[in-house]
Structure formats: structure tokens, C-alpha cells
Amino acid sequence: MRKASNREYAVAVRDLKKYYKLRTNFVDKILIKEQKYIKAVDDISLAITERKTFGLVGESGCGKSTLGRCVLRLEPLTGGNITIFEQNIYSLEEKELRRFRKRVQMVFQNPYSTLPPHKTIGKMLKEVVDYHKVVKEKEAKDYCLLLLEQVGLDGRFSESRPKALSGGQRQRAAIARALSTEPRLIVLDEPVTALDISIQAQILNLLMRLQEEKGLTYLFIAHDLSVIRHVSDIIGVMYLGKIVELLPAKALGKDSVHPYTKSLMSSSHMLGELFKSEKIRLTGEVPSAIDPPVGCKFHTRCPYSFDRCKKEEPRLNPVEEGHFASCFLCN
């Protein structure tokens, strides 16, 4: 993959590694067994263009949430680096870190646990605004009402506690909180997964509109391929800590090449029908992240695997302009 220069991209992730040490039990310690790791993110490089959406898709355990947390500087890295708006985020000093926290915001999945239950929505927003000194103190209250308006919440919700709000309304409040610091980048981790489909569509519409109006950059993480396809400009498909395919969203469907991407498409009932995707039946369970398979991590479930796949790990190689896949069949 060609090396991205810092100035071209809002976010540049290089050779990122995030490993979690497994606790060794007493017997293993005595026997001096090798330290085991969960390689949640295993050597990933990607870049996000400003004002665009990078969609990160994969099933549970693939490491996409961990990657999101690294971009938010919430996890110490095992290797590699992350540059956001031309700054290496892991070497920021205190003042710069505060500014970073203003510029990079987050929206998480569960609207029922990400809002402080004892605070009213208005109070929650005002606290963030005051802490980051986004506006002058006397303007704060009006600013918060404006935020609520922008996310489609009536001003009266300012006096409500999360308990009084529905899932969709809480997610809107979470988005208002993310917007309150006037960020440039928002990391969204499964923001619509817990919502009914009609509410999901409302929230996606809101997020797309806000992106357009405010020139926001999104790292959008989800397991639902139809959602990812709709909101993204570039899509990264993850499996067991690796990116197996990286492609422009338009290419998903007819041009996707990796067997895992194709199986995600055909498993996603309506999406598979729409694109008349090749029906790929996967066998077996997702392997353990502690003892991932040797060679290609996907070979144990891949219907096309052959000898080489069991011994050698394929690299992310170009398939076409802007389209990369790690599969021996594609090169």
C-alpha cells in the first residue's frame, strides 16, 4: 500500500498493533509457558480523507471497536502510530490533548448506558460546553438549545433525564453531545445497531445531513453491511484483527473480491438478493483470537482455501485503483 503523507488525510493509521496480554495462571507461570496475547488489532494501516466517511465493518471480535478506541486515544498502543489532523496523537502534551478531545468526538452504541442517568440532557450538554469553553458562559444555555434543535430534539428535552427518552431520542442526545465541542472528526461505534429500523433510518439521515452541513469526517464502525454501504465513501472489512479488504463503497457488491466480504454480503439477506451475490456458505465457527489460525486467518472457514492459505499469510495487495484485498486468489 502506498504510504500516505500526513497532509492529505484527516486520519492516518500506520502499522497499528493493539495486543492484550492474557493473564497467565500459576501453573503456566511455573512451567514458563510463552506469554499469550489477544491480537485485537494486528498491523493495520488505513487513511481517512477529510469530510468523508470511512466505514469499518466486521463481525463481533474482529477488533473494529478496539481500532475505534485507538483512534480516540483511549488505549495504549502496542505498535504503530496514528496521525490526526497532522498530529501524532500518542505524543500529545496536556494542552494539545485537551484540544484533541475537542476536535475528535465519539458516539457509541448503547443509548441506554452512554448518557449519565442522573443528569438532565441540558445539564449534560452544558457541562461539556463549559469544560471546553466552547462559547461564553452566558451564551451556553442558548447554545445547548440550538444543539438540541440541530439533532431534531424539542427544547423541552433539555429538562428531561435519559430515562424519559426513547432509544432514538437518547441517540440524538448523544449526537448533540458529540457536536457540542465543534469537532472535526467523529468516531461512531455501532450508533444505530440498537435501534428499530425506522428510527435507524432517521438517525442515519441526521448523521449524513450533519456531515454535509458541518464538513465532518466520520469513522463509522458497524457490523451491518447495508448500513455501512449506505453511509461510507471507503469501506474497510475486518476479520480477526486484520483488514481483509479495503474498497470504495461503490465497489461493494459487484466488485468485492475477498471471500469473507462476499459471505457477509450473501448472509445479509436482502443485500445479498439485491446484488444477486454469489451465495457463500461459511463452515465452522470464528476461530479464537488467542490462537488464530496459521497462515490466512480466514482459511478455516473459507470455501476456496487451498494449501498456500494454510501456511502463508496474504498481504493487503492492490486489486484496482483504491481497492485492496488480502487473498491469494485475488493476486
Place this chain on the structure above:
Amino acid sequence: MDVLVIKDLSTHFVENKGKVVAVDNVDLMVKETQTVGIVGESGSGKSTVANSILGILPETGEITSGMIRFKGEELRGFSERQMQQRIRGKQISMIFQDPMVSLNPLFTVGTQIVDVMKLHQNLGVRKAKTKAIALFKKVGISDPDKRFYNYPHELSGGMIQRVVIAMAMSCQPSLIIADEPTTALDVTIENQILNEFEKLVTEMRVSVLWIAHDLGVIRRISDYVYVMYAGTILERGKVEAVFRNPLHPYTQGLLRSNPIYHEPKSQIPTITGELSKMPPHGCCFYPRCKIGDEKCLDNNIKLIKVEEDHCVCCRKIEVRENCYEYE
């Protein structure tokens, strides 16, 4: 004979704020070897229908009217003991949504399935174990003889759901009620499980009542579908008829809300607002409906047949001879 016939079922919950009608005069039917799907969003009452059938409503819930006929017998007349001994797990089994809380964490999965079989089929432990391992294999559990001795926490969500399906099938029930069983699973695992489930259902000639909010799953697994909203059936019919030609504005809105039908990055045309206060009478969907008018608030909006095996509950649809149009 029809396996399950429900007529005029109404269930309400008593809460601090008063009475909440969760199921409002619902008619439903499941024929032999048929898979019936109930699709609806949260608050539609679909899970309450399932819980009403099995008599497992929480303390605050109560069936206020209606008839639930299972293989000719009125279930509402059964005592708790009769339900436990004759119905639950034996003739009607249930599969719930969250695999992580479906099983007792203190016992191996083998113990749990053998318990069910001992209870309902009077089998000895050894026979039950053999049968259980054979069932595990049928639902796609690899190394079934080893998995038999695993505890639930040692298994993935997909594996647990397979165990639960095996348990549900173990006493050869006439009806399986599945309440969002694959919602919490990854899509590739869900796909595998649906394949295995469909094969078993055909082989064992079981009827299924499958409840979900995912239209794709419902379309795939059901023969017949009911669309529920705020406790009411708004549309029902053969699954292909309803999906190819959705009649009710709600069904249409629901299908349209799926991003796959739209150009990426475009605004998705969706149903405005949220499920909230019901109008005191008339159509429950009226507050969010784009084609409704004041007449929709009149009482007595009934299900009308529009085509073969396809009915809708909307007064805006006029049926004339062999065609229909929206008023």
C-alpha cells in the same frame, strides 16, 4: 387441524402510569408444518403475544380477553401445573433472544438438555444422552460428544443458540415459538443457524411461530407473515405477497426504511416520528401515517382481503372486483 388458533387476544400491563394495552384484539393462526412470522418494531406487542400463549407474562401482565386454541384445546383454561407438565417444553417449546442468558450457567449444556428429556419423555440418562448428542450433531454443533460436557460460558453465542434449538426440538413439540433467536448473533453465524433450523423443521414437521424485527430474516424463514404495530395486526398474508406488494402504509414505510433500496449517501425516506401516544380510537398508526385523514379515527377499521392470502387493516384501500386502489 390447525396447530394454533388465536382469536381476539388482548393483553395489558398495569404500570404506575396506568394500564398499557400491549396486545389489542389480535387474531392469529398457525397451520400444521407452517412457519408463521410476526414482524414488528419494539413496542409492537409481538413478544407479548408469545408470552401470552405460553402463560409466562410478568406479574404486571394479564390476558383480558380472547381465545388461545392449541390443537383444539383452550390454553387459557390450563392451570400453571398443566402448562408446565403438558405444554411448555413438551408440546410448545420456546427459543429466546439472548443466548447468554438462556441457559443455567451452573450446569453443563448436556445436563440441561438431558433434564428436559428426562422430564418430558421419561427417558433414562443414558438414552437421553445418546439422543441429545445426535440432536447436537443435527443442529450443526461440531464435536457434539465433547460439547455435551461444556458449560454455557465456554461456548460462543452461536453454539448456545444451537444447544437451545436442540433442546427445543428434543421433545418433538408440535409448535416452536422463537422470539428473536438470531438477533444477537453475527450475520454469518445467523445464516448458518437458519440453514440448520430450516432443515430440522422440515424433517421433524414442526410448526413455527417466528418473531423478529428483521424483515430479511422473516422473509427468508416464514411461509406466512403478520405485521404488528402497537398491539394490532396491520397486515397479514403469504410472505411473498406481503413483501412483493406491501399494502399498509406502515409495511411500506418499514420496507422503505431499509437503506439497501436507496442510492448510497441519499436521505432514506422513512416513517416520521416514533411510537408514542395512541389515538383513543381508530387506527393506531394514524399519528405517523402520511395518507391518513380524520375518518381514520373512526372505530371499526377491520382487516379487509385484498388478494388471495393477503389482508390489510386500512380504510384507505378500496377493493373493487379484482383490483384495489387507495382512496
